[in-house]
Amino acid sequence: MANMVAEEEKATIPEAVALEIYRNIYATRRFELRCIELYRQGRIRGYLHPYLGEEAVAAGACAALRPQDYIVSTHRGHGHCISKGADLRLMMAEITGKATGYCRGRGGSMHISSKQLNHLGANGIVGGGIPIAAGAAMGIKVRQGDQVVVAFFSDGASNNGVFAESLNMAGIYRLPVIFMLENNHYAVSTPIECATGCCDLAGRGPAYGVPGICVDGNDAVAVYRATLRAAERARRGEGPSLIEANTFRHGGHHVNDPGLYMDPKLLQEWKARDPVAIMQRIVADPVKIQAIEGRVEAELEAAVDFAAESPEPDVAAFLAEIPD
């Protein structure tokens, strides 16, 4: 964390932005905790990778985007989806495999996407979304549009070949893409120190002609500011940026991984810098905070009910859609 850019937590940002960020951080936190409960009850199956502890990255980054901008997400993607403006009902329906979900129950937690939100999709392949994001940016250039794309991915993905390739090509073609490297310090259970000979991940950008910056990923305002600068740069036609957002998972790799390999002292330090608490201090107004939390709780319960009441996908209709 030595090279982290210092950001004043209390530095002013427009109140509406601060409230939006807090709403998304809080909604993500509560959504994830609710998902874990539903998982324990058997209502969510398969893999569930909570974004607990990392909420500020998605909330800060998405607050800097316009609705027409795109995001590409990961297997740990609920926070990205919520922060891009998802309807919690359609999300919960998808994650519980219902026909009313964003992907009609075919994608689930690891593959959630929304055409309406310009959310190009979570991905079950670590690193798989990085070239897709660069390609979306290439498509924007071909179409001569002014959108930008944010590619969310992890420190784990940064050691995959497509990261180097995509960073390189984004540099060549000056693509309007922001590589948002969520450094949560573990690739499943492998600490970043054991996965690379050089932990300065932001430093990989300049090697490809892409500016790299390191920010405190638990400080949503720092992420917001860095993303805003990168988005402006992209819209000016100056090309891609790499942002390394330092953060930490509050638990194991997925819901059934207790994360016993995580250093308890380090985890405690990071938990003491909880993104929810940091953002509460920035918003500072208890009445507004309470109002947001109340609305989120109501939305979340409505989402759980909507998912519970939604039908399973119809088997005959599903089979009828399969081409020969």
Added chain:
Amino acid sequence: MAEMMYREALRRALDEEMQRDPLVFLMGETIAERGGSYKVTEGLLQKYGARRVVDTPIAEASFTGMAVGAALVGCRPVVEILFVDFAMLVMDQIVNQAAKYEFISGGQGKVPMVLRTQGGAGNGLAAQHSQSLEALFYHIPGLKVVMPSTPADAYGLLKSAIRDDDPVVFIEHKLLYMTRGPVPAQEALVPLGKAEIKRPGRDATLITYSYMTLKCLEAAAVLEKEGIDVEVVDLRTLTPLDTQTLLASVRRTGRAIVVHEACKRGGVGGDIAALLMEEAYDDLDGPVLRIAGRNTPIPYNLTIEKACVPSVQEIVAGVRGMV
């Protein structure tokens, strides 16, 4: 009709589609300045500019993934992978991403991209530049697989592939680029999923595609002199497979041989043979045969390379043995 080379026909298809639709663009290694290793894209950079004809670094996985992303935001990218052997580097993007996107998004998004590549033995290029790997793509739900044998098909199928809303793996053959044939002077699309009877016949059906179509036609000419009348069905598209045309042909002739250059084990021929058994058993006068590549990597030496892929003599002997 105009006579042209297979590679010229492909270029014409790209040119016309780029002219017609500004969202069509090309990406690949040495396709812009140099015009492509097989000269398919020659002149297109000059005509359409660097925004739409893009030279890439040697980064197959990512520029194929970029095609997926560009397709998702409304473009119709055509990527060129120099050799189908190199397509092994893009398997995540083509199999896990492109082929799955429409499905896992619940139909929200489509991936209208074309992956052009070429395969096949015959030029002494050894084991990593000579394979026939179509079965790998044929196996994957969500992909279309096209393998044209003539300039007219190359032209008409590439146009259809570019306009198709699904990811299409379009596999050319390195020995076909310089072959000539008639191509309609007017715009003429060939629909995906339609086989063509390249030679009608009564006594047996040769089911084939790509370069082996030429070998089957040569074999049919030899057999004609012996009074054996062979039908040659060129599948042209492996996915979707035109089961109607091939079943109708086999029902007429009662005998079938599937001929392909790819290794016999796990090849498309085995699947087609099984299909014929399931659907046309009562019409068959004998077992369906497969004449296919040997189950070996392709060697460098031309003499032993030739021994790895089906020859005209082998096809002739196969038909003789069954009629």
